[in-house]
Amino acid sequence: MSTHHTCPRCGYQQHAGQHPALRWTDRHPAATVALAVVGLISVTGYPWLLAVLAVAGLAYLADREGQRRAAVAARADFEHAALLAAQARPLVLPPLPRQHPAYALMTAPTKPQRRVRN
Numbered sequence: 001m002s003t004h005h006t007c008p009r010c011g012y013q014q015h016a017g018q019h020p021a022l023r024w025t026d027r028h029p030a031a032t033v034a035l036a037v038v039g040l041i042s043v044t045g046y047p048w049l050l051a052v053l054a055v056a057g058l059a060y061l062a063d064r065e066g067q068r069r070a071a072v073a074a075r076a077d078f079e080h081a082a083l084l085a086a087q088a089r090p091l092v093l094p095p096l097p098r099q100h101p102a103y104a105l106m107t108a109p110t111k112p113q114r115r116v117r118n
Contacts, residue, residue, distance in 0.1 A: 025032045043050050 043053075
């Protein structure tokens with residue numbers, strides 16, 4: 001028996017069973033042929049049915065795409081919240097080498113400003 005599970009949060013599709021890649025059309029070829037024949041007869045007898053099926057198929061595909069996008073957005077929100085909840089690492093700057101010009105400014109002694117008399 002094959003089971004199929006789609007995670008509503010991340011959209012990951014998990015298949016389990018003996019042959020997870022096989023669909024029901026692969027497992028039941030006689031039912032597939034019978035359904036195809038009935039479908040062709042129905043469409044030739046009622047041509048407007050093809051338009052209805054096309055609209056239903058497009059609606060199904062749009063719904064699946066919406067579910068996939070919502071799952072990706074939910075996963076991104078989850079990861080973003082986890083990043084915000086994590087403790088930030090402290091920023092440690094490397095020490096300046098003694099030859100660096102800014103080092104002389106940092107180690108120079110502080111002198112009082114000169115008084116200007118008028």
